[in-house]
Amino acid sequence: MPKAASLTLSVGVMLLAGYGIFAATGWPWKAALFPLAIGIPLFCLAAVEALWTLLGRAETGKNEMEVALTTEAGAQRRILVAVAWMVGFFAAVVLLGFPIAVPLFLFLYLKLQGGEGWPLSIGITLAVTAVFYGLFDALLHLPFPAGWLFSWLGLA
Amino acid sequence: MTEALFEGLVLVLQWKALAFMMLGVLLGFWVGLLPGLGGATTLALMLPFIYTMQPVEAFAFLLGMHAVTATTGDITSVLFGVPGEAASAATILDGHAMAKKGEAGRALGAALAASLVGALVGAVALALAVPVVRPLVLTFGSPELFMLAIVGLAFIASLSSHGGRGMLRGFLAGALGLFFATVGQDPQAGVPRFTLDLLYLWQGLDLVPVLVGIFAIPEIIELVARGTSIAGRLPAGRLSRGAFEGVKDTFRHFWLTVRCSLIGTFIGIMPGLGGSVAQWMAYGHAAQSARTAEERKGFGAGDVRGVIGPGAANNSKEGGSLIPTIAFGVPGSTAMAILLGGFVLLGLVPGPDMLSKHLSVTYSMVWTIVIANVVTVLVCFAFLDQLAKLTTVRAGILIPIILVLVFIGSYTSNNHYGDILVTLVFGAIGYLMVLAGWPRAPFVLGLVLGKIAENYLYISVARYEAAWLTRPVVLVLIAVAVVVIIYPLFQARRKSAHA
Numbered sequence: 001m002p003k004a005a006s007l008t009l010s011v012g013v014m015l016l017a018g019y020g021i022f023a024a025t026g027w028p029w030k031a032a033l034f035p036l037a038i039g040i041p042l043f044c045l046a047a048v049e050a051l052w053t054l055l056g057r058a059e060t061g062k063n064e065m066e067v068a069l070t071t072e073a074g075a076q077r078r079i080l081v082a083v084a085w086m087v088g089f090f091a092a093v094v095l096l097g098f099p100i101a102v103p104l105f106l107f108l109y110l111k112l113q114g115g116e117g118w119p120l121s122i123g124i125t126l127a128v129t130a131v132f133y134g135l136f137d138a139l140l141h142l143p144f145p146a147g148w149l150f151s152w153l154g155l156a
Numbered sequence: 157m158t159e160a161l162f163e164g165l166v167l168v169l170q171w172k173a174l175a176f177m178m179l180g181v182l183l184g185f186w187v188g189l190l191p192g193l194g195g196a197t198t199l200a201l202m203l204p205f206i207y208t209m210q211p212v213e214a215f216a217f218l219l220g221m222h223a224v225t226a227t228t229g230d231i232t233s234v235l236f237g238v239p240g241e242a243a244s245a246a247t248i249l250d251g252h253a254m255a256k257k258g259e260a261g262r263a264l265g266a267a268l269a270a271s272l273v274g275a276l277v278g279a280v281a282l283a284l285a286v287p288v289v290r291p292l293v294l295t296f297g298s299p300e301l302f303m304l305a306i307v308g309l310a311f312i313a314s315l316s317s318h319g320g321r322g323m324l325r326g327f328l329a330g331a332l333g334l335f336f337a338t339v340g341q342d343p344q345a346g347v348p349r350f351t352l353d354l355l356y357l358w359q360g361l362d363l364v365p366v367l368v369g370i371f372a373i374p375e376i377i378e379l380v381a382r383g384t385s386i387a388g389r390l391p392a393g394r395l396s397r398g399a400f401e402g403v404k405d406t407f408r409h410f411w412l413t414v415r416c417s418l419i420g421t422f423i424g425i426m427p428g429l430g431g432s433v434a435q436w437m438a439y440g441h442a443a444q445s446a447r448t449a450e451e452r453k454g455f456g457a458g459d460v461r462g463v464i465g466p467g468a469a470n471n472s473k474e475g476g477s478l479i480p481t482i483a484f485g486v487p488g489s490t491a492m493a494i495l496l497g498g499f500v501l502l503g504l505v506p507g508p509d510m511l512s513k514h515l516s517v518t519y520s521m522v523w524t525i526v527i528a529n530v531v532t533v534l535v536c537f538a539f540l541d542q543l544a545k546l547t548t549v550r551a552g553i554l555i556p557i558i559l560v561l562v563f564i565g566s567y568t569s570n571n572h573y574g575d576i577l578v579t580l581v582f583g584a585i586g587y588l589m590v591l592a593g594w595p596r597a598p599f600v601l602g603l604v605l606g607k608i609a610e611n612y613l614y615i616s617v618a619r620y621e622a623a624w625l626t627r628p629v630v631l632v633l634i635a636v637a638v639v640v641i642i643y644p645l646f647q648a649r650r651k652s653a654h655a
Contacts (some may be wrong), residue, residue, distance in 0.1 A: 038338065
């Protein structure tokens with residue numbers, strides 16, 4: 001897994017840097033100087049890392065200065081579930097807007113994923129929503145627009 | 157001077173100024189806790205309220221608010237791995253690792269105590285440095301500032317991983333960060349670069365959504381995968397006991413705290429570098445203070461020095477960045493540029509007048525930094541037990557609340573849905589980096605330094621062509637960068653030869 005991740009990253013970085021170098025050649029030197037000064041060494045470093053990953057000894061991939069990821073059984077399924085909730089929350093925010101998406105997401109996560117009881121789920125949802133409104137809407141007057149769905153339906 | 161210093165204290169302690177400062181501290185406390193809503197944004201939001209205030213009251217309010225955001229920003233970094241402020245990201249590496257080991261109290265104690273020492277050092281530097289700092293700032297032109305950025309990057313890239321392979325990945329991550337910093341309209345020719353024909357990307361990648369994504373999303377995914385609280389399955393009652401231990405750690409490593417505070421002050425003085433750079437430089441220095449390779453491996457796994465260093469630098473840079481703002485009208489950071497707007501609103505002109513006619517107002521700022529930080533740290537200590545207990549809250553309850561914070565924090569950076577998308581994309585990149593063993597710290601520093609470094613490189617080349625490389629301070633900084641890169645390799649080689 002670490003080998004595949006490192007290879008994916010280094011090949012991705014090579015493609016990115018390659019595209020960057022190609023694009024920069026068409027810009028005036030003022031705009032191209034820095035992308036070229038960074039893009040060329042970036043491409044070379046990524047190529048060395050990719051080759052090292054392919055030809056070098058197998059390694060754990062663990063960097064002692066980084067968080068340790070769990071390898072427990074079933075972890076991968078739980079990771080996919082986490083990603084699905086994040087994507088779902090993002091979709092809800094875009095379609096319904098923050099004022100509806102925040103309480104909806106909180107309640108659904110607490111009830112369905114967290115398995116919490118009704119009183120706790122409703123209590124936390126109400127408390128967080130109150131803080132959200134109190135701070136951002138009432139105090140700081142930061143705008144949170146209605147979701148795209150309301151615009152499409154002509155309700156916003 | 158002593159008279160003006162005392163007069164400054166008396167001015168700040170007047171009930172109206174003190175009340176405004178406390179209001180500012182209260183606001184700054186919560187702003188620091190919320191990811192995305194940065195100190196600079198809040199300063200801008202609060203600027204219209206100072207019209208009717210006296211200068212001392214206005215600066216007590218604004219500086220009191222700004223001075224504490226970095227302190228409370230460390231709290232979310234330690235507890236949840238979510239940077240409350242862009243300048244609190246480095247605290248995550250060891251602070252959150254300590255929280256996972258059940259040492260949240262100790263990490264918070266160390267972060268708060270180091271923040272206080274840092275703030276005091278920064279304030280003292282502000283009080284003492286104004287007459288002597290002018291020649292120093294004038295020595296550093298664009299070539300020197302560019303090289304300073306490169307030294308910072310070399311520092312963190314060489315120290316955030318081990319061995320040749322680790323260093324390769326460190327530099328790769330740093331270069332990737334610099335590369336992502338080129339996204340957006342270029343500052344010289346106005347050419348849109350890598351914008352994918354999206355107007356949103358013309359202003360470049362905002363730091364907050366990227367930072368929140370790269371640090372918070374992998375932590376959230378990991379929390380879901382483990383299915384436990386942040387502190388895992390550790391016995392209850394162990395968490396808060398270490399708060400005093402954290403304070404003792406700060407004084408046990410007192411000289412490291414002072415050195416990191418001085419790094420923060422120095423970076424604060426340099427125009428354009430800012431707090432995000434200061435914390436990583438201080439983290440790099442703290443990691444370098446490890447005497448053996450074995451000891452260095454503890455960094456990132458919960459070494460308290462990794463919390464003390466950034467904590468101290470983060471707060472000391474406030475005093476430092478005020479020096480060029482007050483003395484020359486040259487703001488050292490975005491927040492200071494906004495504060496400069498405050499000077500204009502109040503009819504004050506930064507420059508010699510602030511060091512003669514309005515010296516007591518200048519010293520009132522020093523006292524504001526000191527008092528605001530002391531109050532914040534005392535309040536935080538009063539609630540430390542409760543704060544540390546948050547790490548024992550079940551993942552099922554904590555995750556949705558953190559995710560809401562992450563999404564709102566990202567969105568409020570530019571009030572654009574694109575910010576949330578950026579957070580999710582960089583969250584995926586961050587997770588892959590952790591999985592592959594690539595360090596994230598150099599990436600973040602590269603991203604922070606990218607725009608600054610590009611500007612300085614362009615000015616250096618346009619003004620001096622290749623001759624900028626031969627300037628004495630540049631040569632010294634090149635030598636420092638080379639030593640920073642070679643020394644860890646030499647150390648590792650010597651260790652393997654002995655083994």
